[in-house]
Amino acid sequence: MSSEVSILLSLAIPLTGALLIALTGRWPNVRETITLLTAVALMLTVWQLFPEVMDGARPAVSLGQMMPGISIAFKVEPLGMLFAALASMLWLVNSVYSIGYMRGNGEKHQTRFYVCFAIALSATMGVAFAENLLTLFLCYEILTLSTYPLVSHKGDPATIRSARTYLGILLGTSIGLFLPAIIWTYQISGTLDFTVGGILTGKMSGPAVGLLLGLFAFGIGKAALMPVHRWLPAAMVAPTPVSALLHAVAVVKAGVFTVTKVIVYIFGVDFLFGQPSSSWLIPTACFTIIAASIVALHQINLKRMLAYSTISQLSYIVLAAAVLKPLAEIGAALHMVSHAFGKITLFFAAGAIYVASKKTELNQLRGIGHRMPWTMTAFTIGAISMIGVPPTAGFVSKWYILGGALQGQHYLVVFTLIASTVLNAAYFLPILYRAWLSKETDPNKLKHGEAPWPMLLALVTTATLTLAFFVYNQPVIDLESQLVGRSK
Amino acid sequence: MDSVHLPALQVVVPLLTAPIVAVLRDARLSWLAAVVTSVMTFVVSVYIVQHVLAGAVLSYQMGGWAAPYGIELRVDSLNALMLLVVSGASTLALLAGRQSLTLQIGEERLPLFMAAWLLALAGLVGILVSGDAFNIFVFMEISSLASYILISGGPDRRALPSVFKYLIAGTLGATFYLIGVGMVYMMTGTLNIADMEARLAGVGDTNVVFVAAGFITIGLALKAAIYPMHAWMPNAYTFAPNIVTAFIAACSTKVALYVLLRMDFFVFQKNLVDHESQFTYLLMPLALLGIVFGSVAAVFERNIKRILAFSSVAQIGYILLGASLISVSGFTAAVLHLFNHALAKSALFLAVAAMGLYFARLRLQVLRGAGRKMPWTFAAFVVAGLSLIGVPGTAGFVSKWALISAALESNLVVPLLVLILGSSLLAIVYIGRIVEHLWFGDATDKAVQIGEAPSWMLAMVWLAVAANIWFGLDSSLPMALAQQSAIDLLRQLP
Numbered sequence: 009m010s011s012e013v014s015i016l017l018s019l020a021i022p023l024t025g026a027l028l029i030a031l032t033g034r035w036p037n038v039r040e041t042i043t044l045l046t047a048v049a050l051m052l053t054v055w056q057l058f059p060e061v062m063d064g065a066r067p068a069v070s071l072g073q074m075m076p077g078i079s080i081a082f083k084v085e086p087l088g089m090l091f092a093a094l095a096s097m098l099w100l101v102n103s104v105y106s107i108g109y110m111r112g113n114g115e116k117h118q119t120r121f122y123v124c125f126a127i128a129l130s131a132t133m134g135v136a137f138a139e140n141l142l143t144l145f146l147c148y149e150i151l152t153l154s155t156y157p158l159v160s161h162k163g164d165p166a167t168i169r170s171a172r173t174y175l176g177i178l179l180g181t182s183i184g185l186f187l188p189a190i191i192w193t194y195q196i197s198g199t200l201d202f203t204v205g206g207i208l209t210g211k212m213s214g215p216a217v218g219l220l221l222g223l224f225a226f227g228i229g230k231a232a233l234m235p236v237h238r239w240l241p242a243a244m245v246a247p248t249p250v251s252a253l254l255h256a257v258a259v260v261k262a263g264v265f266t267v268t269k270v271i272v273y274i275f276g277v278d279f280l281f282g283q284p285s286s287s288w289l290i291p292t293a294c295f296t297i298i299a300a301s302i303v304a305l306h307q308i309n310l311k312r313m314l315a316y317s318t319i320s321q322l323s324y325i326v327l328a329a330a331v332l333k334p335l336a337e338i339g340a341a342l343h344m345v346s347h348a349f350g351k352i353t354l355f356f357a358a359g360a361i362y363v364a365s366k367k368t369e370l371n372q373l374r375g376i377g378h379r380m381p382w383t384m385t386a387f388t389i390g391a392i393s394m395i396g397v398p399p400t401a402g403f404v405s406k407w408y409i410l411g412g413a414l415q416g417q418h419y420l421v422v423f424t425l426i427a428s429t430v431l432n433a434a435y436f437l438p439i440l441y442r443a444w445l446s447k448e449t450d451p452n453k454l455k456h457g458e459a460p461w462p463m464l465l466a467l468v469t470t471a472t473l474t475l476a477f478f479v480y481n482q483p484v485i486d487l488e489s490q491l492v493g494r495s496k
Numbered sequence: 497m498d499s500v501h502l503p504a505l506q507v508v509v510p511l512l513t514a515p516i517v518a519v520l521r522d523a524r525l526s527w528l529a530a531v532v533t534s535v536m537t538f539v540v541s542v543y544i545v546q547h548v549l550a551g552a553v554l555s556y557q558m559g560g561w562a563a564p565y566g567i568e569l570r571v572d573s574l575n576a577l578m579l580l581v582v583s584g585a586s587t588l589a590l591l592a593g594r595q596s597l598t599l600q601i602g603e604e605r606l607p608l609f610m611a612a613w614l615l616a617l618a619g620l621v622g623i624l625v626s627g628d629a630f631n632i633f634v635f636m637e638i639s640s641l642a643s644y645i646l647i648s649g650g651p652d653r654r655a656l657p658s659v660f661k662y663l664i665a666g667t668l669g670a671t672f673y674l675i676g677v678g679m680v681y682m683m684t685g686t687l688n689i690a691d692m693e694a695r696l697a698g699v700g701d702t703n704v705v706f707v708a709a710g711f712i713t714i715g716l717a718l719k720a721a722i723y724p725m726h727a728w729m730p731n732a733y734t735f736a737p738n739i740v741t742a743f744i745a746a747c748s749t750k751v752a753l754y755v756l757l758r759m760d761f762f763v764f765q766k767n768l769v770d771h772e773s774q775f776t777y778l779l780m781p782l783a784l785l786g787i788v789f790g791s792v793a794a795v796f797e798r799n800i801k802r803i804l805a806f807s808s809v810a811q812i813g814y815i816l817l818g819a820s821l822i823s824v825s826g827f828t829a830a831v832l833h834l835f836n837h838a839l840a841k842s843a844l845f846l847a848v849a850a851m852g853l854y855f856a857r858l859r860l861q862v863l864r865g866a867g868r869k870m871p872w873t874f875a876a877f878v879v880a881g882l883s884l885i886g887v888p889g890t891a892g893f894v895s896k897w898a899l900i901s902a903a904l905e906s907n908l909v910v911p912l913l914v915l916i917l918g919s920s921l922l923a924i925v926y927i928g929r930i931v932e933h934l935w936f937g938d939a940t941d942k943a944v945q946i947g948e949a950p951s952w953m954l955a956m957v958w959l960a961v962a963a964n965i966w967f968g969l970d971s972s973l974p975m976a977l978a979q980q981s982a983i984d985l986l987r988q989l990p
Contacts, residue, residue, distance in 0.1 A: 072969075072970060073970065073972065074894075074968075074969055074970065074971065075894060075897065075971050075975065076972075076975060080969065142888070145888050146888040146889050149887050149888050149889070150889065153882070153887070160936070163936055168932060168936050172928065172932070175924075175928065176924065176925075176928070179885075179887075179924050180921050180924065183885070183886065183887075183917065183920050183921065183924070184917045184918075184920070184921055187896075187897075187900070187917075188900060188904075188913055188917065191897060191900045191901055191904060192904060194901075195901060195904050195905070
């Protein structure tokens with residue numbers, strides 16, 4: 009199979025899957041088999057591109073012109089390869105989990121759920137492989153729209169309100185800020201292709217650079233930089249598999265991925281480094297990290313707390329990209345992976361707790377570790393990774409980001425990283441303490457054990473990945489070294 | 497086919513079939529005859545577009561009398577694109593509309609109604625192909641009178657006062673236009689547009705010509721429903737039979753806009769001293785006000801057709817805004833939006849017409865939960881709505897892109913961007929409101945009983961939606977014609 013075909017297939021497989029799922033909706037077992045098969049096929053297709061990209065190849069394919077001079081085109085580069093590989097792998101794990109969750113919970117409209125999920129994954133692949141900003145924008149919007157039915161899944165008035173916030177902020181920022189930024193870029197540079205070294209060098213200077221960066225950073229609402237973060241807590245009304253894959257991995261990573269790509273391939277690291285007007289991004293990201301952590305401290309609902317933790321962790325990636333040092337850029341890529349593993353584990357655990365015991369609030373979790381040992385062990389690993397303690401994935405990426413910050417002598421960044429570690433510990437450790445060491449005080453004791461086995465399988469897998477990434481991360485580092493122009 | 501006769505055929509086909517259809521007695525047959533005629537008109541438009549894309553300007557001398565003495569029909573890239581819009585919208589609406597028309601018009605009146613439809617179509621394409629200012633007036637009257645019949649033909653009696661309002665406004669507009677044309681004739685002795693342009697050069701600074709230009713612009717602005725001269729339009733759209741709205745909303749105001757652009761750019765722009773100020777100080781502010789007012793009003797409306805009608809006020813503002821930037825990119829954006837907005841609105845109104853099969857009144861309250869019962873119609877509405885908002889992958893995105901690009905080149909970047917983008921955000925709000933009511937609302941007693949629209953109608957609605965997506969992903973056809981007409985315009989600029 010040639011790599012051009014692989015790129016097209018990785019877009020087409022989830023779409024075909026969506027169609028088949030819609031057609032087989034009447035037979036749940038067939039439908040779920042198709043979901044799993046689609047996920048396996050997608051993962052294999054995406055992963056077999058990996059060795060080639062690692063060797064320096066950049067396979068590309070174009071689908072024709074959308075407007076004069078701008079094509080719908082796809083090209084695989086290191087960062088996109090990593091994102092696609094990550095999302096396709098976790099989709100498979102998440103599909104196993106979804107089946108357990110949706111059945112265990114007796115949810116309605118399951119066919120619609122799986123169809124929209126598959127479409128969202130196709131859009132995610134499109135975002136990952138887009139060769140130019142316009143193609144990326146197209147897929148970015150499809151991703152927003154295809155996740156709206158997932159967020160509004162429950163359909164009660166509170167959910168509709170939250171879904172409105174979700175769609176309003178994401179569409180509003182993308183059309184109101186992101187789109188003009190893209191058009192502005194096109195007018196200045198005459199191209200929108202992602203190019204090594206950027207496309208704006210020598211074409212603009214002064215405060216305009218800072219303004220354009222602002223339009224991008226806030227226009228890409230999926231990166232959840234404050235103050236455009238409100239959609240993420242709102243999205244927590246969705247069923248937990250959606251929160252786990254989309255609002256901890258695919259959608260939010262699409263946001264920070266786009267920000268990183270804009271910084272690396274549109275502005276260019278060297279160009280941006282020489283523009284003082286762009287320096288506001290680092291303090292803004294630092295503020296988001298600290299502020300979101302403090303808000304997370306005050307949450308009483310588990311999923312909302314995780315959402316604020318995600319907002320904070322996403323800004324790590326924006327921050328790492330904005331430090332503009334090679335080590336930090338690698339750190340940004342690593343953190344995409346490590347946060348994905350850790351946070352999906354945490355959401356999986358939250359969903360497992362909900363299915364087994366219908367508990368959603370933090371103060372209900374006393375002693376739950378003894379009832380659900382597997383789940384809470386995985387939760388513990390995820391939490392430790394969020395704090396950044398070895399032997400977990402979170403440590404590796406934090407190490408690199410810290411290294412980049414010291415390289416660039418950004419002491420504000422160093423301070424923020426330390427402060428945020430303390431805050432992360434402050435909101436995760438009490439939960440662990442409560443779950444393992446407190447006694448159950450629930451008056452009407454519900455006898456429950458672990459969640460259904462597919463859910464356990466999924467969360468044990470991702471927890472294992474979180475641990476494994478601590479020791480086995482060299483391929484990712486090698487791949488992303490190419491991003492900053494170093495050969496392996 | 498011999499390309500020489502194409503412009504004449506374009507008008508003659510519907511004009512001559514109309515009386516034949518009028519004497520038919522069978523409702524179904526009359527509908528079929530109208531469909532066939534409309535399809536033929538569309539095919540002629542496609543041929544014309546092919547020739548124009550190859551670089552030709554089609555000119556036809558009626559009766560063999562040479563212009564400027566005889567009557568000339570003239571088609572270049574600007575009106576070729578418009579011909580495609582008008583005949584396409586008519587064809588789609590007719591194809592989709594048999595059940596809806598039978599329901600709202602009634603079997604016994606359908607033949608006469610179809611005749612009026614074909615007259616309206618003939619009038620509109622007639623305006624487009626005419627190369628003669630007076631003939632434009634004649635065809636304008638034909639299309640207007642026929643549209644009054646179409647709009648008032650429905651079961652809703654409130655259509656009568658609204659069509660009366662439309663009649664007054666339309667007659668005023670046409671009269672103003674005629675006064676203007678008469679004055680220009682007085683000064684130049686010609687009615688042929690190309691000739692007029694050449695002869696105005698000598699008298700361009702006289703008061704008579706200034707006044708004439710004023711009459712023509714205001715008269716056409718009234719017909720095009722440019723804010724604040726739009727008052728006739730929302731009610732006319734709302735109370736017209738649903739299928740008629742799908743036809744009229746896609747093209748009638750746009751044809752008036754076309755004449756406005758043709759007269760102001762191709763005839764006056766070069767010849768009148770300081771004519772730009774009309775755009776800068778009159779039409780652009782009106783366009784901006786229309787964008788804001790139309791979008792805000794749409795947010796507060798409660799009837800789905802009125803929401804879309806007020807959205808049209810805003811969209812007409814976009815078109816006018818693009819044109820009043822007086823640049824190649826601005827004019828390209830305006831023409832593109834003429835085309836793309838017609839695509840979006842005809843798809844939207846066709847979806848609404850499908851819902852109208854089950855609901856006599858189209859208030860959001862009544863339609864609650866209807867989307868769940870007719871998911872395919874609803875999905876079509878949503879995709880067309882996205883095109884209206886300007887989401888990438890749809891036709892609306894292409895023209896929004898062109899318009900923002902043009903605004904970035906102008907000297908009013910910030911206010912224009914704020915208004916264009918702000919109005920897009922309002923579009924999210926009013927389309928979102930409809931979506932929430934239709935999908936999440938508790939189904940009313942009526943909505944519980946209904947099912948999906950007839951499959952043929954659904955196919956036509958989706959054809960319109962597919963056009964929105966097609967021209968969103970590959971905009972080469974409208975882009976080529978729009979750019980060509982903008983370049984023609986540039987040649988006219990001093």
